[in-house]
Amino acid sequence: MSLLIIGSVAFDAIETPFGQTGKIVGGSASYISLASSMFCDRVGLVAVVGEDFDFEFLETLRSRGVDTNGVQVKTGEKSFFWSGKYHLDMNSRDTLITELNVLGDFDPIIPQEWESPDFVMLGNLSPGVQITTLQRLKKRPKLVVMDTMNFWMQIALPELHEVLKMVDLLTINDEEARLLSGELSLLKAARKIQSMGPQYLIIKKGEHGALLFGPDNQIYFCPALPLEEVFDPTGAGDTFAGGFLGYLASQDTVDFSVMKKALVYGSSAASYCIEKFGTERLQEINKTDVESRLKLFHELVAI
């Protein structure tokens, strides 16, 4: 099945207790594309970059089967740039620089051959761009997944509510779930968010794993692997979403039971992502590597 990804393809500069990078490739859609294309052989990307971008990265995506025809290159403009510094515990970070650049007036143009995808992943972008993307599709996809963040809850809540009504699954972290719902209990928060639109909800808890909520009060919990070293958490959530969705898109049916498996694939992919800076580790691994860690997840919770 085909998977259309829309999100940021950008530059990051990252500082962790272990070191720091110059400008390296980042952006939600970069991670999602790398992770999903390990499992799904029809992945298309819609994004925008400036003429300063690292075009070798797009070549890398193409070599992994990602159709990059939907990546607009804006002459005379600069790519989106984010810079952040992680605290010692690696669970929190400060944003040092955010330069929207080409993302400021991003108009998501969808190539004709991608107007009827089976799956859509709306990476973290303004709710307005997410809505426009869905409106431009020729038919309702089988599954629409969206990511968002606290920033949009603060400055674009009405639009966020609008796009929530249009999607099947929302991925969000625990803090954001509490903010969006106004509920402290994640169980109550999940029910409230599901009543806003998405039938499915994934609450990401970083090193504490992820919860999947489905219809009829179904819940599934997938732990994160306890790791020796967290080198750089940047992109772990997007890699998780990409692995999850890539696996789903490779399956014939989509239901709660298949999503549970997909969550483990996503978590396994994310466990690699954090081993090196940025997308570096993801570029070294393939489906077999992700599958080789699935056993560890099962052993971790098996009685």
Added chain:
Amino acid sequence: MSLLIIGSVAFDAIETPFGQTGKIVGGSASYISLASSMFCDRVGLVAVVGEDFDFEFLETLRSRGVDTNGVQVKTGEKSFFWSGKYHLDMNSRDTLITELNVLGDFDPIIPQEWESPDFVMLGNLSPGVQITTLQRLKKRPKLVVMDTMNFWMQIALPELHEVLKMVDLLTINDEEARLLSGELSLLKAARKIQSMGPQYLIIKKGEHGALLFGPDNQIYFCPALPLEEVFDPTGAGDTFAGGFLGYLASQDTVDFSVMKKALVYGSSAASYCIEKFGTERLQEINKTDVESRLKLFHELVAI
């Protein structure tokens, strides 16, 4: 098998976003006794209270099969008292009052019939008292479990290291594990703490579940149940330890595989504890109630 518990039996006054209590019964050993006696029919308690204590509570313990002959009552003295206030997120709290009272010079006198228990649980007390307790036993128990807290790492680290060498299993929360080991990665922290003495380690992560580490790099993760309401988290960690140990003491063998099951029993017991203030909910439930939630734990992680 027999289980000897040593720890605090005390008064607490608790404030949460949902309300506040006057002086109610608290203390590590109160929770551990209530939880463990649901599974183990030979539980003995060593503790100290003042003449102001609520002696009906000791009667409650006896009605549940706990031998309270080791509970010293100090005439003219007051029971240990702790008062705390939980923040809105219920994950953190401020201590308002700590009055050591009878706990200040607690001499753990072990009744003769309890000098050779099969299992020992050293609740959170000064490492000095924990050591004295073990020295007064006639034979090495089959399993010695200890709990501790950051406070003892700050003021009695050498004694803490001494008692760590004498025990088989340490329970500790994630923050304390990082403090004790100086390692950020829980995996590295666990290995370091295991090298300090205890063959087994349980890292408690509150609403994020618990990790069990055993010999040969064995790891097991038990989630916490996602709950509608956390009313009062006080005593959840001790209830968890009590349920864990009570179940273990009811089994013929003690190994990593049985401990995994025991962890789920402990988590189930803890999920009840937090539903009401103090020990109230634990006093209402029995083994069957704890067992009725085991299914939920299995469903939560089953693929």
